Amino acid sequence: ADISPATPDPRFLPKDKIMAIERTFSIIKPDATERNLTGAVNAVIEKAGLRIVAQKRIRMTKEQAETFYAVHKARPFFGELVEFMTSGPVVVQVLEGEGAIAKYREVMGATDPSKAAEGTVRKLYAKSIGENSVHGSDAPETAAIEIAQFFSGNEIVG
Ligand code: ADP
Numbered sequence: 001a002d003i004s005p006a007t008p009d010p011r012f013l014p015k016d017k018i019m020a021i022e023r024t025f026s027i028i029k030p031d032a033t034e035r036n037l038t039g040a041v042n043a044v045i046e047k048a049g050l051r052i053v054a055q056k057r058i059r060m061t062k063e064q065a066e067t068f069y070a071v072h073k074a075r076p077f078f079g080e081l082v083e084f085m086t087s088g089p090v091v092v093q094v095l096e097g098e099g100a101i102a103k104y105r106e107v108m109g110a111t112d113p114s115k116a117a118e119g120t121v122r123k124l125y126a127k128s129i130g131e132n133s134v135h136g137s138d139a140p141e142t143a144a145i146e147i148a149q150f151f152s153g154n155e156i157v158g
Helices: 030-034 038-047 062-068 078-085 100-108 121-125 140-150
Strands: 021-028 051-058 090-098 134-136
Touching: 021 038, 021 100, 021 140, 030 038, 030 078, 030 090, 038 051, 038 090, 038 100, 038 121, 062 078, 062 140, 090 100, 100 121, 100 134
Parallel strands: none
Antiparallel strands: 021 090, 021 134, 051 090
16 A cells, blocks of 8 residues: 555554544635635645545535534624635535544644644634634544534545
């Protein structure tokens, strides 16, 4: 098999360094689709060794956005967030790889692009703390819930 440097062969890692193959949920947000950055974001994702195993471009309904961000309902930016997420097309994705959840959070960078590390998606492309180009699940439980909100099993091809 072709083993790229970004994805070391797990057989040669010490036992405690072996992470599980995980799936995480990703959204390329309206500020990024609007600037035609889907391919640019996907290039960063794939370069990090994550595999895009499901992907579709949709227009989120208000109801979908409110359900998706229900955890932030009480926050002052909730209305603005729902408005933004429904303002244009988004690309929803399932990403797969070793430790995919933490790895994608690293690839995305900090929520606030001014605090994001060099080379991260948000450092490269985000416009502001709200219009920050990408979403990624923060834990295995939320990843499972978020994937199930947008994909059925037969749409995910690993
Ligand atoms: P992350 O997306 O990095 O997990 P959070 O879960 O804290 O960040 O917030 C969810 C989303 O809500 C952010 O990605 C961003 O789009 C929006 N958001 C967060 N904080 C603010 C804020 N202070 N003002 C406006 N929008 C915000």
